[in-house]
Amino acid sequence: MAVIKNVAIAGASGNIGPHVLKALLEANFNVTVLTRSQASKDYGAKVKVVEADFNSVNSLTAALENQDAVISTIGKSGSEKQRLLIDAAVTAGVYRFVPSEFGSCTTSPKVADLPFYSTLATVRNYLIEKAASSALTYSIVAPGCFMEYLLAFPAAIDFKNHSVAFIDGGNTRVSVTSLATFARAVAAVFDHSDETENRVVYVSEAILSQRQLLELARNVNPEIQWTIRDIKSADILKAGLDAIASGGDGLQAYGNILLATVFGEAYSSAYDTNDNSLLGVEVITEERLKALVADRLDQTVRPNTPN
Ligand SMILES: NC(=O)c1ccc[n+]([C@@H]2O[C@H](COP(=O)([O-])OP(=O)(O)OC[C@H]3O[C@@H](n4cnc5c(N)ncnc54)[C@H](OP(=O)(O)O)[C@@H]3O)[C@@H](O)[C@H]2O)c1
Known part of the structure; x- marks a missing residue:
């Protein structure tokens, strides 16, 4: 070797x-x-x-x-x-x-x-x-998508304003690390x-969809009322491509292209088969995921909190 x-x-x-x-x-x-x-x-x-x-x-x-x-x-x-x-x-x-x-x-x-x-x-x-x-x-x-970026990117799920726009139904599974x-x-x-x-x-520490993220958030705080709407990845992709065609170079352009391709149902990025065990990567626990989501919601979740 x-x-x-x-x-x-x-x-x-x-x-x-x-x-x-x-x-x-x-x-x-x-x-x-x-x-x-x-x-x-x-x-x-x-x-x-x-x-x-x-x-x-x-x-x-x-x-x-x-x-x-x-x-x-x-x-x-x-x-x-x-x-x-x-x-x-x-x-x-x-x-x-x-x-x-x-x-x-x-x-x-x-x-x-x-x-x-x-x-x-x-x-x-x-x-x-x-x-x-x-x-x-x-x-x-x-x-896959970096966890820190996913949780901070309101277009995926907006924890601050309690809103989510489901892309192609919100069920696309995405590897996250x-x-x-x-x-x-x-x-x-x-x-x-x-x-x-x-x-x-x-490498895949978790596989998540937008709907699963919302579920986690609802689990952390069932009181929050969420605004939900539906959008199509094809429309987001077009918005990104149009922005680039008009000289755009920022989030409007590239952010939309990334959003459409990461969450669009046509682009599979869930690594069910992966190299986790070879590289010593452990799948993240549900408890830890909830704590991360709670952090974004500014809620407190103690480890082992029953739900
Ligand atoms: N999967 C995800 O969720 C995700 C999220 C974010 C980023 N990424 C990927 O991670 C990678 C790094 O992203 P980043 O945000 O860390 O990048 P970045 O902060 O924009 O740039 C990293 C470094 O690249 C060097 N650099 C910039 N322009 C250069 C140039 N013209 N020539 C040579 N070096 C240059 C600079 O280092 P020096 O000044 O020291 O030379 C800079 O600090 C990218 O491939 C990105 O696509 C993935």
Whole structure:
């Protein structure tokens, strides 16, 4: 088995990267942060920080010297740049590359031509092509929707205003994983390099639908009156595509595309078959789910509260 010890992370200063960085350190990898600029960032004494020019393969190749693996948590605006990072990984003799995807239905052929997803597909296909002709290997990590994002995204269920718009009936089942669990699973991918080589690795801490989320909320507080309506994923998708066609680049555009594809009944993203046991991921308990929902509702749920 190829042993991975030295791991470089690109995008560690973003929203998702810090969770992965923490988990890699906790799993005792030698971690190097690859960044465009280290100004005003403190990653701690255990981390080596290397500034690189993400427009230069030479710069990135030098930065990846002696690295066994690269994980990219680069955000949407730099997604295309990952192709240069992949080229650099090949030249530097890196063994494993994990691209920045981390989504629900990102690998579904049904979304491959949609904005946002098409960039992910381009990078993924490039990586697969490079892996076929070099010593580089890859893992695509699919954690579903991040729990923290799902619970904070009012378009999925609005806990603050007690309203929900069911998309295609609200029964679409979606895999969901918390950021900490996802990050530990990434570290476990590197510890199980053979079993996770050249494939999609599925992580699923829970499978939830909008209706199940509402049920959990009603369970936490039966007194709350909810405003419920129905919408179609096709209409949300069209709104997103129209917004992009008129030059939109924000939540209205990409948020709608994500919403339609994550909760639309046509796009399956429930990982009933997954890599949880390989990666040491445990399914979240009903009790914990209720506590998380209660937190969003600003209610108090004590563990073991009978209902
Ligand atoms: N499944 C979900 O629910 C979910 C939710 C959110 C995000 N995600 C996914 O998680 C990944 C990371 O998202 P994020 O929100 O953490 O991203 P982010 O905060 O927007 O960006 C992360 C980092 O990427 C680097 N970066 C940005 N633009 C770059 C460029 N042009 N060239 C090179 N590097 C650049 C920056 O690091 P430096 O400044 O240090 O170079 C930045 O801090 C994405 O693939 C996203 O789709 C999934």
